[in-house]
Amino acid sequence: MKGFFKSSIGKKLVMSITGLFLILFLLFHMSMNIVAIISGEAYNKVCEFLGTNWYALAGTAVLALGFLFHLVYATILTIQNRKARGNDRYDNQNLPAGVEWSSKNMFVLGAIVFVGLILHLSHFWSKMMFAELAGCEGLQFGATDGAAWINYYFSQWYNVVIYLVWFVAIWFHLNHGFWSAFHTLGASNSKWIPRLKCISTWFTSIVMGGFALTVLVAFFTAK
C-alpha cells in the first residue's frame, strides 16, 4: 500500500469512499427529516437521542473528518488537474453531448454545497448540538426542539428559496458523485455503467426530494 494515497487512483479512492460515506449520512439525515414531517414530537425524540451522547459526538467527529478529507482531496485534485491541463487553453472546445454537465463542475458544485452547509450549520447545528455542548442559553427554542427550529426557519420564504437552490446543487453533485464513486471503486463495467447512472438519478432524486419535502411542508404548514 506504500504510496497508495499519493497515486491518482488512491486519491480518487479517498474521494469515492468519503463521498459514499457522506451520501449514506444524507440518506440517514433525510429519513430523520421525514420523521419531522410526520410528527414533530417523534423528531424531537430522535434529536434528544442523538444529542450530546458519546456515540453521536463520535459520529459527528467522523462525519466532520470525512467531510474534511473529501474537501481537502477535492482541492488537491482540482489544483493538480488544472496543472495537468497545461498553460494553454483551447480557444474553442465543444464537448460532445453525453458529457454530464455536473461532472464538469463538481468542484464548483461542491463549493456551493459547502457554503450552503455553513449556513445550514449556523441555522441548526450551532443552535442544537453545539449549543448543548457549549452550554449556550437564552435561545428562542431548546437545543433538542428540532421541530421548532424547522418550523421557525422554513416559515421564512427566503430560507426556503436558499435551501431549495442548495438542494438542487447537491442533487447535481450527487447525481454524478454516486455512480462515479462506484466507478472509482472499480465496481462497474460496461453493463453496469448505465445501471449505476440510473440508480444514481433515482437515489439522488429520492433523497433530495425528501429534503425538499421537509422544507416545503414546514413552509406551507407554518402559521
Next chain:
Amino acid sequence: MAQLDSKIPEGDLKDKWTNYKEHQHLVNPANKRKIDIIVVGTGLAGASAAASLAEMGFKVKAFCYQDSPRRAHSIAAQGGINAAKNYPNDGDSVYRLFYDTIKGGDYRAREANVYRLAEVSNLIIDQCVAQGVPFAREYGGLLANRSFGGALVSRTFYARGQTGQQLLLGAYSALSRQIGLGNVEMHSRTEMMDLVMIDGRCRGIVTRNLITGEVSSHFAHCVILATGGYGNVYFLSTNAMGSNGSAAMKAYRKGAYFANPCMVQIHPTCIPQHGDYQSKLTLMSESLRNDGRIWVPKKKEDAEALRKGLKKASDIPDEDRYFYLEERYPAFGNLVPRDVASRNAKERCDAGYGVNNTGNAVFLDFKYAIERLGKDVVEQRYGNLFQMYQKITDTDPYKEPMMIYPAIHYTMGGIWVDYELSTTIPGLFAAGEANFSDHGANRLGASALMQGLADGYFVLPYTVQEYLADQFNVKRINPKENAEFQKAEKEVKEYIDKLMKINGKHSVDHYHKELGKIMWNNVGMARTKESLEKAISEIKALREEFWKDVKIPGSANGLNVELEKANRVADFLELGELIARDALHRNESCGGHFREESQEEGEAKRDDENFMYVGAWEYKGYNQEPELHKEPLNYQFIKVQKRNYKTGK
C-alpha cells in the same frame, strides 16, 4: 560479374533451417553485451528484431521517422496473418503453405527461404498469443481462422479488421519492455540519411533528427534495415504518407544490390480515386472478397448509365451482371490472387465497363452475402470495414455495392539478401518488406505480416549471430573521433545543403505527383517496351528538373517537413527509373509484373526458360546504367507449373 551466393544450407528442404541452426556460430552471453546492433524501422520486422535481439543480450539502437515505434505502417494491415497450424483440419501443412506461397509468387522466390517462412509461421502465432494479441476466437475459446486469396484452406488468423495493428502492438510492447529495461536505445522522429562503411563492412548510420535538424552518426557492429517498401514511388498508393525507399536507396548506392524492383503488387480492393488533390488511396481488406462478389455490367449501355449517374447498381438485374472472376476462374472465383484480380478489373474498365464517374471502378457486392448470411453476420465480419467505406465515400455498402479499383500496395522487390538475410554489404541485413526474399513476383494475402515477423522474431536472431560470432573483438567506435564517421556526416550535410540551395519554383509534391503519373501510366498494371522506355526518359528529365527547380522553404536547422519529403522524393526519382529498367529487361509476365508482349489467351505468360532468376541490380553511379546480376532459381523440391486458378487441379 560477381557470383551471387545465396548461402542456402545443404540438405533436404525440410532440414535446411534445422541444420543451419544446429551448425551456426553463436555469440557467448558475456560478449553479446559488447556488441551493438542498429535496427532502422520499427514496423513488424524492425520492432520484433530489435526486441528479440535485445532480449538475447545485444545492445540495440532502434530508429524510426514516426513519433513512436507504434505508428509504423504495418499497423494498417487489416486482413490477417497466415500460419500452417491446420487448426480447422482442412488439410493445411507447412509444405502446403510453402507451396502456395511459391506458386502465388509465380515461381520467382527462393525455395529454401519460403520453406523456412512456412516453417516458422506457427511459432509466430504462438509468440503473439503469448504477448496478449487478442486474435479472434470461437465460442469454445480456441482460435478462429478464415480463408484468404490464393489459398484453398483457412489458415489466416485475424483480429477483427485490425490484425496488423494488433501484431504491431504486440511487437511494440516487446520492444517497449526492452526500452524500459535499458537494452534498446530508441530514437524516434529520426531519419536514416546514410550508411557508414569501414573497411568494406557496414559499421553504422548517419541520421537526421527531424525535430532539431541535427545530423549525427551512430556506430554498430551490424545494421538491420527494416524500412518497408517503396510503393510511394507511385505517389498514390495504400502506403503511409511517410513510407519511403530512402534507406534502401542509400544502401543501394553504398553497394547493396537491389533485387526485382519491378515486382510491385497492385491490390485489387481499394477505394477508387476521386480527385487530383488526393493524397493517398485506401485499401479495403482483401477478406471482403470472401463474401463479396465482384461484377461489372454485361451491357455497355448499363455501364455508361452508371457512369453518368442515370442508373444505380440495384437497377441492373442479376442476368445483366458479369461476375467475371467467378466465370473466368471457377476454382478460385473471387479469391484469385491479387495480381489476377487486379488485372481483370483493369481489363474490364479498359474495355469500357467501369462503373463510376471516372470509369475506373468495379462493383464488390454484398447483396448476396446479406441474403445468404443475414445482415448481422455480415456486419459482424466486416462492420468496421463497411463503416470505413461509408465514412470515406458517403455510400452505405449494406444498400449499394462498394466500388473498388486496384492500387499500388506492396513491393515484393527490395534489397537483395541471401538465406541469412544479409545484403551484399557485409554487416548490413534487410528484413520484412525492405528485402525481396519470400514473395517472388506476387505476394499472397496475409503473408506480409507473416514474413515481417518471421524475419524479426525467428530468422535474424539466429543469422545475425553467425555474422557477429567473430565481431565481439571489434571495439565500439566513438563516431565523433572517427574519420569515416565524420566524413559520412559531412557528406550528408553537404547533400542537405545542396537540396536547400536549389530554391526553385515548384514544391516537392509537384515532382512527386509527376513521378507518380509517369509510373502509374507506364510502369503500372500493364507494361510494354515502349511505355517503359518512355518512363525511363521521362523520369530522367524530371529528375534533372527536380535538382534544378525544387523549392524547399525554411531551413535545415529544425523541423522541416518539405526537406524530409525532398530527400525521399530525390531517392524515388532514381528508384522509379530502376523499377522501369528492371521491368524493361524482364520481358515476361509473372505475378505483379505484366508485360503486354508476353501473354497467351489473355493470360499472363511466364518465360521460365529465360527469366527464372532474381534480377539484382548493382549501382554504378548517378545517371549511370546499373549492372544486372542474376541469381538463378533452382527448384529442386517443387515442380514448376503454370499457375492455374481455373480448374482446381
Next chain:
Amino acid sequence: MAEGHKSLNLTLKVWRQAGRNAQGQFKEYTVSNISTEASFLEMMDILNEQLIETADPDGPVAFDHDCREGICGMCSLFINGRAHGPDDDITTCQLHMRKFNDGDKITIEPWRSGGFPIIKDLMVDRTAYDKIMQAGGFVSVSTGGVPDANAIPIPKPDADEAMDAAACIGCGACAATCKNGSAMLFVSAKVSQLALLPQGKAEAARRAKAMVAKMDELGFGNCTNTGACELECPKSVSISHIARLNREFLKANIKD
C-alpha cells in the same frame, strides 16, 4: 457517389507556433474550391501548397499524419472545438470536407494538454504515452519457448472485450479532451486488455501499479469520470476499462 459533390470556400484559423517555447498565435488563411469529397488533411495539403507558393513567412503548417486511414494514431488536430473534428468515431485523417459548409470558419488547434508539449504549430510530443507503455504495457515473455497458441482456451467474450480495449491507437485524443488532462483511458485500455487475457494475468498487479505510477510521474491529471474521453475516442474505447483499471490497481495495492 458524385451526388452532392460541391466546392467550398473556407477561412481557416490555424494555431502557429515556431517551437516548443515560442509564443504561439492564431493566423487566418483562406482556401477556395475545396471539394466536399476531399479529406480534411487533403485540404491541409492544399493550404500548405498555397503557403509554399506564396512564400508565407511562417512556412507550411506542421501537423502530424501518416497512414491516412485512421489506424496509426499520428494525426492529432483539434478542429472546431473537438478532438479529430466534428464527427464521431474517426481520426482527423478520416474526416471529410462534406462535414463543412461553404463559407465556414474552421478553428484548428493542436492538442493542448500538459502531457503533450507543442513541438511546432499543430504538432505535439506524445512520447509520454510511449514511456507509460515502457513502464509496464507488455507481457514479460521473450521470443521463443512459449506454449502452443491453442494451449489456453480464452472465452470469446473475454477475447472480444480485450480486443475492444486493444483497439486503442494511442493518438492522445482522450488526454487532449479531458478537462483534467488525464491519460486514464489510454492506460486503462492496455491494463484492461492484458488483465482480461490469461497470458497477461500473471503480472496484472505489477503492470497496473507500474503504469499508473508512470502516468502520475509524467504529470497527467486525475480522472474524474466525466466520460468525455470515450466520446471523443476515435476507436470508442469505453470508460468501463477505467473501472477495470481502478479494480486492478486496488487489488494490486491491497495484496501488498
